[in-house]
Amino acid sequence: MRTLSIDLETYCDLDLKKVGVYKYAEEAEILLFGYAYDDEMVNVIDLAQGEDIPEQVLRDLIDPAVLKTAYNAQFERVLLSHYLFGGETINSFYDDNYFLDPAQWQCTMVLSLNLGLYGSLAEDCRIFRLAEDKAKMNIGRKLIMEFSKPCKPTNTNGGRTRNLPKHDIQNWNLFKEYNKRDVEVERYLRKKMIKFKPTDFEQNLWVLDQQINDRGIGLDRQLADKAVEVDTDFRNRISAEAKDISNLDNPNSTEQLKHWILEKEGFFPSKITKTTVLELLKIVKNKEVKDMLKLKMLLSKTSIKKYVAMQNAQCADGRIRGLLQFYGANRTGRWAGRLVQVQNLPRNSMSDLDDARELLKHDDAETFEIFYENVPNVLSQLIRTAFIPTKSNKFVVADFSAIEARVIAWLSGENWRMKVFADGGDIYCASASQMFHVPVVKHGINGELRQKGKIAELALGYQGSIGALKAMGADKMGLTDEELIDIVTKWRKASPNIVRLWSIVDKAAKQAINEKTKVKIHHNMAFYYKAGMLRICLPSGRELTYIRPRVENNKITYEGTNQVSRTWERLETYGGKLTENIVQAIARDCLAVAMIRLEQAGFKIVMHVHDEVILDCVAAGIDKSLELANKIMGTAIDWAPELILNADGYITKYYKKD
Numbered sequence: 045m046r047t048l049s050i051d052l053e054t055y056c057d058l059d060l061k062k063v064g065v066y067k068y069a070e071e072a073e074i075l076l077f078g079y080a081y082d083d084e085m086v087n088v089i090d091l092a093q094g095e096d097i098p099e100q101v102l103r104d105l106i107d108p109a110v111l112k113t114a115y116n117a118q119f120e121r122v123l124l125s126h127y128l129f130g131g132e133t134i135n136s137f138y139d140d141n142y143f144l145d146p147a148q149w150q151c152t153m154v155l156s157l158n159l160g161l162y163g164s165l166a167e168d169c170r171i172f173r174l175a176e177d178k179a180k181m182n183i184g185r186k187l188i189m190e191f192s193k194p195c196k197p198t199n200t201n202g203g204r205t206r207n208l209p210k211h212d213i214q215n216w217n218l219f220k221e222y223n224k225r226d227v228e229v230e231r232y233l234r235k236k237m238i239k240f241k242p243t244d245f246e247q248n249l250w251v252l253d254q255q256i257n258d259r260g261i262g263l264d265r266q267l268a269d270k271a272v273e274v275d276t277d278f279r280n281r282i283s284a285e286a287k288d289i290s291n292l293d294n295p296n297s298t299e300q301l302k303h304w305i306l307e308k309e310g311f312f313p314s315k316i317t318k319t320t321v322l323e324l325l326k327i328v329k330n331k332e333v334k335d336m337l338k339l340k341m342l343l344s345k346t347s348i349k350k351y352v353a354m355q356n357a358q359c360a361d362g363r364i365r366g367l368l369q370f371y372g373a374n375r376t377g378r379w380a381g382r383l384v385q386v387q388n389l390p391r392n393s394m395s396d397l398d399d400a401r402e403l404l405k406h407d408d409a410e411t412f413e414i415f416y417e418n419v420p421n422v423l424s425q426l427i428r429t430a431f432i433p434t435k436s437n438k439f440v441v442a443d444f445s446a447i448e449a450r451v452i453a454w455l456s457g458e459n460w461r462m463k464v465f466a467d468g469g470d471i472y473c474a475s476a477s478q479m480f481h482v483p484v485v486k487h488g489i490n491g492e493l494r495q496k497g498k499i500a501e502l503a504l505g506y507q508g509s510i511g512a513l514k515a516m517g518a519d520k521m522g523l524t525d526e527e528l529i530d531i532v533t534k535w536r537k538a539s540p541n542i543v544r545l546w547s548i549v550d551k552a553a554k555q556a557i558n559e560k561t562k563v564k565i566h567h568n569m570a571f572y573y574k575a576g577m578l579r580i581c582l583p584s585g586r587e588l589t590y591i592r593p594r595v596e597n598n599k600i601t602y603e604g605t606n607q608v609s610r611t612w613e614r615l616e617t618y619g620g621k622l623t624e625n626i627v628q629a630i631a632r633d634c635l636a637v638a639m640i641r642l643e644q645a646g647f648k649i650v651m652h653v654h655d656e657v658i659l660d661c662v663a664a665g666i667d668k669s670l671e672l673a674n675k676i677m678g679t680a681i682d683w684a685p686e687l688i689l690n691a692d693g694y695i696t697k698y699y700k701k702d
Contacts, residue, residue: 345420507620550619
């Protein structure tokens with residue numbers, strides 16, 4: 045099979061980061077088409093100056109016998125789909141075969157993420173220590189700003205809003221060199237990484253991921269638009285009220301508010317956050333200050349950012365695409381959210397979602413505010429409901445039940461936990477019962493202990509202690525440090541095999557690194573060192589990667605992306621943390637198997653969030669669809685036949701948390 049390496053440079057008025065590649069591609073123009081077959085010379089087609097892509101290349105773009113590769117291949121694949129197939133029909137309808145077949149593509153960025161690298165062409169060059177004349181050109185950002193985005197009209201540029209090649213032919217020729225270099229770099233990095241390529245299953249899963257992103261999900265645009273309108277009206281009114289009380293120029297300014305409180309109360313608050321406002325309300329005496337703090341809480345609620353993201357990303361046919369990034373979390377291989385960030389949607393607890401949706405969509409802002417005093421909170425709870433199925437269809441939402449708890453019980457051989465799952469029991473009650481040696485029944489005998497069992501289950505499975513419990517809100521329950529220590533001690537005593545698993549994982553990783561050897565543990569898992577990497581082979585056959593690992597002062601470190609700062613640096617890990625990576629990775633692999641099975645059974649996945657899939661189903665016979673989806677999700681997996689899976693689901697006319 046021949047390999048065709050591709051890189052595009054484009055122009056569009058839209059901001060790619062805000063609208064996503066699918067919306068961007070509807071209006072974008074391809075400027076440069078850089079390509080190379082196998083190890084042959086790189087060619088750059090200057091479409092902006094009238095050159096045409098060769099006919100043979102156009103034929104190869106749809107030829108399954110030619111493998112197409114790119115760094116972040118979704119961009120090139122979607123842009124070229126519009127180039128080849130776009131036209132009048134794109135403004136009203138996408139069919140299932142509109143986009144170029146992802147099965148004919150391979151993404152080099154996925155290879156990077158699979159190896160625990162940065163997932164950026166420029167950063168990967170640095171990690172692989174490419175010489176300057178071989179790496180991605182540093183001038184690229186400047187050239188993209190010049191030719192790929194609108195420019196500000198000035199007297200010196202004649203008032204134009206776009207730079208064309210003729211306006212700076214020297215930089216344009218440099219832009220072509222930049223495009224050529226990107227093809228060379230992508231090809232070089234791919235050769236370096238392809239020897240560690242994921243399994244065939246993972247490639248097929250990426251193909252499915254692309255198909256799901258291509259399919260997109262419906263948006264209730266009326267609801268999104270009205271949410272933004274109502275929020276704007278509400279904020280204007282609350283801001284006006286806050287100005288009347290405080291006479292501040294910007295009552296939403298935290299610094300202005302702090303100084304105002306100093307004048308009124310005689311002290312300067314160090315912080316004004318959601319948590320500290322609640323504490324401040326308990327100690328301030330001035331009624332105006334109390335009122336301002338309450339208004340501050342309302343003003344600081346970010347209820348519409350996701351609605352605006354929905355508006356920005358919606359494609360011409362009314363659907364939103366590109367919401368999920370394959371292997372976005374490269375420690376585990378889990379997906380990451382993009383654009384609307386569906387992985388962190390607010391939960392909904394309202395019993396009258398239907399009424400709230402209808403009132404929002406069909407009445408004015410004033411009426412909505414009469415019925416709902418806390419407008420930001422209601423708008424926040426309605427965010428999920430803006431995602432809707434295809435006309436006349438409904439959603440089936442199926443979710444793995446306590447998947448991480450099931451995986452760690454199976455992985456560690458904690459048999460009493462396995463029995464709880466086999467018997468359909470409540471793991472939080474069972475954990476509390478095991479910890480305190482009394483029967484615990486939800487809403488029944490010793491039911492008050494269930495909450496302690498719950499926070500222990502959520503916080504302590506990965507070698508966490510008091511800090512982990514507090515992060516889960518245990519201290520807000522009125523528990524003292526002594527009581528938290530007691531919970532940690534009792535939980536670990538009740539789960540000795542999980543505690544032992546942390547040690548097994550820690551020792552195996554250290555031995556593999558120190559001795560440059562392979563260390564096998566149970567469930568066909570293995571730790572081994574190869575080519576400067578610690579690899580952890582999971583039961584599925586997929587491997588987790590830690591770059592340039594070391595054991596220093598009996599601590600494991602490796603190079604990776606800091607999840608907070610997004611910088612590449614040396615990070616520290618340990619048995620419990622590695623166990624967390626492994627468990628979450630196995631849970632992800634369970635979801636992957638279920639997704640493949642669901643698609644094979646004829647279901648159409650339009651979105652998935654954590655351990656939950658959202659299926660767009662025909663309304664007729666939907667009860668059977670739900671039953672089948674739950675059955676598929678709960679079916680045993682070949683590489684983990686003793687892992688007890690279970691799924692629960694529901695039917696809904698819009699997305700929500702049941």
